[in-house]
Amino acid sequence: MLEAIYLVKVEGTLDELRELFVEGAKREARKQAKKAGGEIVATGVKKTRKVVKSAWQKYIGKKSNQIRVKSGKRKGMLDLAKMSRAYKRAQKAKGKR
Structure with missing residues (x-):
């Protein structure tokens, strides 16, 4: 079965294009993460407790x-x-x- 590929011409400033594609991709990734894990995965490094020297x-x-x-x-x-x-x-x- 053949799939139809549609080409779309996109015009705009760099900021507008970034908003369309990059921010849209981020939103989509968040949705996928939420769907897969139930919650958005928290980013960051866990702090380790400093061990007191003897x-x-x-x-x-x-x-x-x-x-x-x-x-x-x-x-x-x-x-x-x-x-x-x-x-x-x-x-x-x-x-x-």
């Missing part, structure tokens, strides 16, 4: 508290064992005040 995470985050390995194959890396001992000492001293 005292240890705050401690190791400070540059002044970072103890680095001085030599060997781990040179320049953080020495977490020494940092842990220093943190525990600092917490004890903080508690005695």
